[in-house]
Amino acid sequence: MKKIEHIGIAVRNMDTANTLYTKLLGVEPYKTETVESEKVKTSFFRVGESKIELLEATDPDSAIHKFIEKRGEGIHHIAFDVDDIKMEIERLQAEGFTILNPEPKQGADGKLVAFLHPKGTHGVLVELCQDTGDGRSAADRGKNEVI
Secondary structure (H helix, E strand, O other), X not given: OOEEEEEEEEOOOHHHHHHHHHHXXXXXXXXXXXXXXXXEEEEEEEEXXXXXXXXXXXXXXXXXXXXXXXXXXXXXXXXXXXXXXXXXXXXXXXXXXXXXXXXXXXXXXHEEEEEEOHHHOOOOOEEEEEEXXXXXXXXXXXXXXXX
């Protein structure tokens, strides 16, 4: 693992959250994107070398909607940047971690992603992220709204 790539924050209303985080961080989001497969809309802010990802559910069946209903708005996950996500999944499985999606999937911001079960990480949902090089997810090419 190279660094913390981003912190994901679940929000009820993206417009309200974008306004708040713009005031807090002193910068506008650099990108919003809908990830249809995850039923979520995302918004990204750069903070130094890291990012903040805001996540709003687009469907009541989404993991973000269920998270907010159960726990309220707040930190949803912490994501780590990795060079080789498949190798990292194998390493972590060998160490005894439970991987929620052993086959990496396309995520937001041009990343391949995989998640570790929070029961094995002291209640923290951990995301592994590998850059695909183009800043866009394959599932959403042509659907991104870049601010």
